[in-house]
Amino acid sequence: MAIGGFAQDETGHTVGRTAAHARWVPAARDLLAGVAARPMGTIGHADFAARIQADTGVSALVPASKWLGNCLTAVAEAARADGIPCLTALVVTTDGKVGELYDGALAAYDRPEPASSRERENLAATERIACYQWAGAPEPAGGWRAKAPVVRSSSxxxxxxxxxxxxxxxxxxxxxxxxxxxxxxxxxxxxxxx
Incomplete structure (x- = not known):
């Protein structure tokens, strides 16, 4: 890996984090807008990471655990700049929680750090509803209610x-x-x- 190399593009050239984010962030927004268009839609961390890498042709040279949090924060910063809800609330762990990676998104929106993991999950659940409404997802029977998502994965x-x-x-x-x-x-x- 070259000095400063973080990822590899589709031509095999090594690129840094900034160049990778320049490609991943718009792809992530498109991906998450599609997820938000489904009522109660979410996407798992691993599926999210795999999809943005596949969609852009830019593959990280390090495990997702080393870069996913920074990427989600960059996506949240871009969403806030565009005046839209925090789409990263749709990216969850296998047990349906946003986890500590969501704290960067909260900071991007100038929201205080949650006092507990429960508070973090409640904030994310409320934000997911804003995402669904922004994307025009059909309202579920009984209306929108903030609740833990059901993670749908390919396996x-x-x-x-x-x-x-x-x-x-x-x-x-x-x-x-x-x-x-x-x-x-x-x-x-x-x-x-x-």
Whole structure:
């Protein structure tokens, strides 16, 4: 790798971070505008990194963990300069969170650093709604509500399947004992009154 080399363009020339960002940022905006046009759309960190590199022909010479945060901050700075919502709120981890990489985007919008990870995720969820509205995404039934996104990826891991089953189990209505008002177990018989 050449001194100052950060990425390689489609011709095989080594380029620095500034040159890579000059190509990645507009591609990222186009990509994220498409994601925002889908109700509750998000994109995973790995998919985002792969797509902007493939779309531009500029490939980083270091792992995404070394450059993704700086790239997301540059995308947020460009979005703010264009007067649009923070599109980087749509880029999430495999568990559907923006994580600490979102702090650069908050700084780009002159917003205070979140006091907790929960506050960060709430800020990002609210910002995602602004992105969907900006992009003209169809409003979901029941209106827009800030909630954790469902990450859609080209591959589903076995680890993600049990969480989906658990979510379905939590969504079932609970039954209560008519005598003591305790939640009934799956058997339908109260453990206290039976």
């Amino acid at each position: 589903r891991s076995a680890a993600s399947r049990p969480r989906a089953s658990a979510a379905r189990a939590e969504a079932r209505p609970m039954s209560f004992c008519p005598s003591c008002f305790m939640a009934l177990p799956a058997t339908g018989r109260c453990d206290f009154c039976a």
